[in-house]
Amino acid sequence: MFESLSARLQGITERLRGKARITEADLDVALREIRLALLEADVNFRVVKDFVAHVRERAVGTDLLSGLNPGQQIVKIVHDELVAVLGGERHELRLDARPSVVMMVGLQGSGKTTTAAKLAVRLRKTGKKPLLVAADVYRPAAVDQLVQLGDQIGVEVHTRSVGTPALEVARSGLDVAKQRGLDVMILDTAGRLHVDDAMMDELVRISGSVMPSETLLVVDAMTGQESVKVAEAFHAKLPISGLVLTKMDGDARGGAALSIRAATGLPVSFLGTGERTDGLEPFHPDRLAQRILGMGDILTFVERVQENVDQAEAEATAKRMMENRFTLEDFRDQLNQIKKMGPIGQLVGMIPGAGQMAGAAQEAVDSGQMKRIEAIIDSMTPDERRRPEIIKASRRRRIALGSGTSTAEVNRLLKQFVEMQKMMKMLSGGKLPRLGGGLGALLGR
Amino acid sequence: MTMARPRREPTGMGLRARPSGFGTRLRSILGGGAPATDATWDEVEEALIGADVGAEATLELVDAARDRFRDDGGRTGDDVRRALATEIRDRLVRVGSGGFVLGDPPSVILFVGVNGTGKTTTIAKLAHRLVSEGRSVALAAADTFRAAAVEQLRIWGEQVGVPVIAQRPGADPGAVAFDAVAAAESRNLDAVLVDTAGRLQNKQQLMDELAKIRRVIERRMPGQPRHVLLVLDATTGQNGILQAEAFSREVGVTGIVLTKLDGSAKGGVALAASDRLGVPIVFAGVGEEIDALAPFDPDAFVEWLFAG
Structure with missing residues (x-):
């Protein structure tokens, strides 16, 4: 299980030795392996279907490049296609308004609170003055968690007394950011299920009130086939502007990013790695592509x-x-x-x-x-x-x-x-x- | 105290069927009375993969279901569904899914898993369940790493009405576990539920630390921890198998708690993980409420899987 795609395609290389072109029949075998590799990486099966069809189109009749064996060449085509889907223009946060609001949303346990603190660290490095706002009023000690993280990194955290509705916490946070002349308010919200209408409506009301310039959907890199449904549901209700893929220091392949990108067109903004507050990296499409394919990640x-x-x-x-x-x-x-x-x-x-x-x-x-x-x-x-x-x-x-x-x-x-x-x-x-x-x-x- | 979320009505094992899930897809593939073909089985495969069962486990499962279908003289889509449902149910029952027996007091229960799967919440729910059955319970805050994890457990302890054994944040989790076992003994408790920090299974040092926590408990009281429960998020994809393998290797998982089944994910990776390791699924997390932890019921699970 979880062999690299290159290893899976070894057999193809044997079959194609001495040929100058990749034929349909050769491709069928290769595409089966590619399909399995993508599914093992948790790429949504519908996305896999489209993707594989697209690779077939590109690969049929391709002349074999010298220096690459046929297996490698197919891997290269798949890799390039992955980068093409994942990449596109880089998503830089637009934080022109003063204060700008960055709203963090996502399922429970995806890593919103940790990511909020990491983002504050990152923005401060670029000279911005951030404010963290603790609007997860549901999970016990979620507010304490953000306050402690704020202490660690030396960033102010806005909280309200227990029982204050999340909308009120967010609104008053914005007032504080304005009064203090801070640049960015990072709004932590409670994790919620995309199928929980009442909780989703709460986010819609908060979003309508504080008008975030960036709404980041925080997605666990280990997410399986449901990633598309989750992202579509959040995107349908909120102006999601980018994804943060968390827990990238694990050994999940992170196919969810490809699935979400392919299904919604949302860009990946950051990758979260580790529990330290400096573990937030800008996204590199090629590195993720290699990881999805299990091709090895020399940089990691x-x-x-x-x-x-x-x-x-x-x-x-x-x-x-x-x-x-x-x-x-x-x-x-x-x-x-x-x-x-x-x-x-x-x-x-x-x-x-x-x-x-x-x-x-x-x-x-x-x-x-x-x-x-x-x-x-x-x-x-x-x-x-x-x-x-x-x-x-x-x-x-x-x-x-x-x-x-x-x-x-x-x-x-x-x-x-x-x-x-x-x-x-x-x-x-x-x-x-x-x-x-x-x-x-x-x-x- | 924290605020209550808007409450939703539970059904069945506490699970509600959702349209456009695995079952809905199967119905559209299988129709009912029409004869099943190879293409039908291919689509069944796809539906299972879509439910996070994973490519490898799906092929195995479908092969077994096809054998069963043939042996039973199956013909139609309904027969396919029956063969598949029986096969899944049998696999769950085979590893003993559903049966959680606390055992003679005291029982030390160690909760393990990657970050964000719901360990702390599950502990609160299980404590609530045990207390309502008249058991004496304590919680142990051996997640001394994550910010406010100890507070989170303390708040739950207050809500459920059980003592929480804790040291200061940053303390040695092994020492907390040691205190927990000592308390179980001196206070004659039925159960101590030990919370641990979430850790990604590829971080060997953190896994070593977990193995040490286990050893501390074992040395203090042979035969404990009686249960080592892996908390697995139903939204997790194929990495769930690696999680199950790694945690089993390091601390000997005795059961799986499948959380967040109130979302749209079907938790198919738990099927694959439980089957591969021979470890039962013992509880299902089915909602935000304190009573939303159901003993896992293979029949109800399969019914729910095929319903929505």
Whole structure:
């Protein structure tokens, strides 16, 4: 499950070897895989149907580009089409009025309150003076939550006493923003179901009263097939101007964005990542397209690495690698750092072209192979870790015994370590080995 | 206190059928008396996918339903519907969906899930249900991370009339869980419901933290937590399967609570997740009100699924 589209299309590449053109019959097989990949990414099935039909039109009779295999070429067509649907003009918030109102709406639990605080941080960075208004009068402690977030980020939060209707909170918030000469009022509203008429009417009344210049629909990236219905219902009642796709630091593919964009034409304005108040990013269509296709997201990978790796330590290790002083101790530290970054299969999956290795890597962890490697290194003396060449037969037996492994396994690790050192030598000499070769060899594949 | 939302009338298991859902779509595909063809089954597949059952689980489900249809000598659209409904119901029953037995006191119930699925609200609703059955209950605020999560649980505790075990925000959630088990013992409680911070299942450090909370409870009182309930939002798509797999791996999920079934989503991913993991669906969140948590009933669920 959740294989990358590139991996799914491997077979196509085999079938089409030596052909110059993609035929209808070849396409049928490919399009089936594309359909499945999109459905697994939670793209709405009606949107998938239209989308696949469109890709077929574009792909039939396309000449194969040199340098791309047919599978890759189909992936490229799909990717380009996705970007075309997702992209278009960038949605910049229009906040000319003073004060402007940005209204946050959405289902329960989509992340409106957190996003409101993140947006305040972001707008303040651009020199705006924001006011947060806590108009979720239903969920217990929702107001407290916004007040606490406001404290954290140093942004004023307008609240009213318990029992004040949401409309009144919003109106008085606007008065406060005017009096204080603030630039933007960010209005947090209660989560509600799109099928709850009474609650939807409340939003319509609030919107009619404070006349927001931006109404952002906050959508959970994990949303399934209902995303279109939800967005259409909110859009029918309110002047929605853009989407915020939240929880993008999860491993959902985020097909909801494509579905909503295709069905309503609404642009994606921001992506929410993480629970820290600085986790709101402008939207990049190509990055999301790659993610929907499971093609790997090298940028996310790099970010994840940066988040988890101690920069100074990493530089020191890199230096040792270059000078060929990389030891088994460094290697063990690296394994530990990788573990901190999350499930390794997912991590490797972010590397373009390494999709197939993701499963193997995860299996290595699950089957305890990683643990065995660690145990072997842990059973060595510090001197052995620094100078593995001193490990002869009797030391090998002791290490195998101490780590609960076999001498064959100890031998294999030592051999692979020597290979790794050789590869690093090549790297520092400017010769780049095949991507992923190191890890693949390490995992015994 | 917070304001009450405008109330809507519940029906059935508390679920109301909505037009233009899965059932409506099936009716238009299947007609009734007309013979079923391959094309009919293709459209059934599409309807299931549209209900978030997922491509892989749908193919499996439809294959099984087709076998059943053939074995029963089925011909018409009505027969297709019957075969499919029976297959779905059987799969739910097979994993024990519906049966939530609290067990001998005390029961420590650990609530887990990703952010925003409704863990805290579900805890309040379950506490209300248990209290109305005459049980003694306490809540434990082991979500010490999210802003105001502790206050949210405190407010619910007041409304339901049960004590809330809490430390200051930012405290070690394991320590709160430890206090909770100690309280269960010293106060002779029937149940302690432990709230945890929402966490995305791909954040290994947070998952490790959750596993630690579980271990703390286990060490303090062997055999606990008796229940580990995964709170799954019915609006969730295929990521729900990854959620179920990851939380099961880390803390051993014993049951699924399917929330937000009062929206238009059918929660099909819960079918797939429950089937794949062999974990029952035990409760359904069917509304905003404190009493809007129904014991999951496979028959009522299937009836609702095919109705609207």
